[in-house]
Amino acid sequence: MNEINNWLVQLDQASHEWLSELGDDVNEAELIWQAFPDGHSIGAVLTHIAEVEAYWLHHIACGELYQDMEGDVLNGEIDQYGIKWPPPPPHPLSFYKALLATTRDKTKTLIGALENPNHTALRGEREFTLSWLMTHVIVHEAYHGGQAVLLLLEQRKRT
Secondary structure, eight states: OOHHHHHHHHHHHHHHHHHHHHOSOOOHHHHHOOSSTTOOOHHHHHHHHHHHHIIIIIIITTOOOOOOHHHHHHSSOOBTTTTBOOOOOOOOHHHHHHHHHHHHHHHHHHHHTOOOTTOEEEETTEEEEHHHHHHHHHHHHHHHHHHHHHHHHHHHHHO
């Protein structure tokens, strides 16, 4: 297995871990629930995971046009450092899983087509290696995937 395929396998394994923990029985109310005003919701976190993967791997690494999934799906932008997460519209879990799957399929196509594991890409004037880009997305997804699981557990504990 080459290095690029290894990163793609790692990305899938990270997704599998937290998606298995999240399960398939998350309802729409649980997906839009926020623990506090402007706080995270599972639906917003799942959208953010897809957005970040598409931004860094499709747009930056491979030069694809940028698609603002957060703005399109959430009808507002996330300010994760200012802790302002718009509530997502009520969609079933299958909607968010399809968003993640479509994004991942495109990632596999685009990144899988790269032949050089030492590929670099520019964001403005800053250069990023493919290794950094893949690691960033894997770690980012693991962080937020765990957050989605904890949001579900906290909500169910309160009800």
